[in-house]
Amino acid sequence: MENLQSVEQFEQLKNEEAVVFVFSADWCGDCRFIDPFMPEVVEKFPNYRFVKVDRDAFIDLCIELDVFGIPSFLVYHSGVEAGRFVSKDRKTQEEIEQFIQNLA
Numbered sequence: 100m101e102n103l104q105s106v107e108q109f110e111q112l113k114n115e116e117a118v119v120f121v122f123s124a125d126w127c128g129d130c131r132f133i134d135p136f137m138p139e140v141v142e143k144f145p146n147y148r149f150v151k152v153d154r155d156a157f158i159d160l161c162i163e164l165d166v167f168g169i170p171s172f173l174v175y176h177s178g179v180e181a182g183r184f185v186s187k188d189r190k191t192q193e194e195i196e197q198f199i200q201n202l203a
Contacts, residue, residue: 100141100149106160109152113175117147119199122161122171122185124154129189130170136192144199147174174202 100121103109112118121137123130141149154161154169164173168187172195175181184190184198 100137100151103150103152103157106157109157109160112148112150114178115148115175116177117181118175119144119147119149120152120173120175121149122152122154122166122169122173124169127154127169129187132189133170133192133195140192140195140199143196147199172198174199176202 103112103120109120112120137149141147152160154166161167166173166185168185170190171183171185173180173183173185182198182202184195
């Protein structure tokens, strides 16, 4: 999973065919909880590009997108938001995979 480098990169990436933005932070325990299994999730969905967004580095972007709880997932298809899994609750691998599967 690559890391978002700039707001300009976010604007470019969201216009791609299928991108999952994973909002996270180093200090977030629930974000660390998903780290071990996220490579497996990424592997199961090769049609999606996964991009990690550091909430602390991009706080203004998070506010603009109404992402106040982490970890959270925003999915874009060709510039249009296709789905969001946004909450402050811990997420399991099964919940994340089900969310992505239900986007189709």
